[in-house]
Amino acid sequence: MYKSHLNRYILAIGISAAAAGCKAPAIATLPASKAVPEFYGNTKDTVNVSNMPWKSFFKDQNLVALIDTALKNNQELMVTLQEIEIAKNEIRIRKGALLPTVGARVGTGVEKVGRYTSQGAGDASTDIAPGKEVPDPLTDLSLSAYANWEVDIWKKLRNSKKAAVSRYLSSIEGKNFVLTNLIAEVANSYYELMALDSQLEIVKQNIELQKNALEIVKVQKEAARTTELAVQKFQAEVLASRSLEFDILQQIRETENKINLLLGRYPEPIKRDKVVFWIYYLRPLIRVFLHNCWRTDQILSRRNWSLQLRNWT
Numbered sequence: 001m002y003k004s005h006l007n008r009y010i011l012a013i014g015i016s017a018a019a020a021g022c023k024a025p026a027i028a029t030l031p032a033s034k035a036v037p038e039f040y041g042n043t044k045d046t047v048n049v050s051n052m053p054w055k056s057f058f059k060d061q062n063l064v065a066l067i068d069t070a071l072k073n074n075q076e077l078m079v080t081l082q083e084i085e086i087a088k089n090e091i092r093i094r095k096g097a098l099l100p101t102v103g104a105r106v107g108t109g110v111e112k113v114g115r116y117t118s119q120g121a122g123d124a125s126t127d128i129a130p131g132k133e134v135p136d137p138l139t140d141l142s143l144s145a146y147a148n149w150e151v152d153i154w155k156k157l158r159n160s161k162k163a164a165v166s167r168y169l170s171s172i173e174g175k176n177f178v179l180t181n182l183i184a185e186v187a188n189s190y191y192e193l194m195a196l197d198s199q200l201e202i203v204k205q206n207i208e209l210q211k212n213a214l215e216i217v218k219v220q221k222e223a224a225r226t227t228e229l230a231v232q233k234f235q236a237e238v239l240a241s242r243s244l245e246f247d248i249l250q251q252i253r254e255t256e257n258k259i260n261l262l263l264g265r266y267p268e269p270i271k272r273d274k275v276v277f278w279i280y281y282l283r284p285l286i287r288v289f290l291h292n293c294w295r296t297d298q299i300l301s302r303r304n305w306s307l308q309l310r311n312w313t
Contacts, residue, residue, distance in 0.1 A: 073264030087168035094161035100149035112137035193255045
């Protein structure tokens with residue numbers, strides 16, 4: 001009895017599952033997408049760096065002078081400008097091909113044949129006019145006018161004009177790309193050079209500190225307060241810092257040569273103010289850092305060194 005009821009339940013579940021499987025799936029409806037607003041809030045940001053002239057963007061006068069020199073002497077930019085002139089002249093040629101042409105032709109010539117040839121004997125025995133012999137040599141003078149107009153039935157000339165205009169516009173965009181890339185590359189190399197100057201100054205100060213520490217360790221060794229191992233360790237640190245100094249000097253020379261190459265001139269020192277990097281970049285960052293992080297007592301109270309100082313006092 002129990003098995004019969006169980007078979008009925010299994011049969012009912014199987015029929016319902018088969019019916020559900022044969023049902024065609026319903027088309028899923030996607031929720032309506034909300035339009036993203038162009039601006040958030042009631043304010044609009046009208047400051048756009050792309051509309052700002054580069055002379056207003058860069059405040060360093062040395063950098064501005066370098067960019068001016070690059071815009072005048074850069075070889076790649078000069079080639080691009082000549083390509084623009086070529087494309088402009090090609091447009092004029094293609095326009096002229098659509099117009100009718102009118103011209104004049106003037107020509108002159110002299111013909112002299114041998115006396116004892118068949119043509120020379122014939123000219124000698126023949127009069128060019130009654131009672132007038134053929135002149136020797138025989139001159140020729142011609143004057144003519146001509147007109148030509150090619151009918152552009154298959155749009156060959158018009159398509160060539162459109163292609164010339166497209167090449168001209170692409171050369172204009174290529175010039176804009178070269179200008180943007182040139183200004184960005186000069187500015188990037190200039191700021192990299194200033195960063196290397198600051199790094200070199202820090203390394204020099206570090207070398208002086210290490211030299212002082214080396215002298216102190218030598219005095220301690222003479223007083224039997226330390227061993228030769230400490231002296232050799234500080235000497236190795238000084239030599240490593242000097243090696244880093246020469247490496248930075250080499251990087252500075254390479255960066256200067258790169259800038260001179262962009263400026264289209266022979267290698268020479270790049271004029272720059274070493275204080276500008278500190279004034280315009282590092283000092284504002286440190287000021288913002290101190291204003292936002294180190295001014296409040298809550299952040300100071302959570303510092304490990306502050307807790308230790310409070311415990312010591």
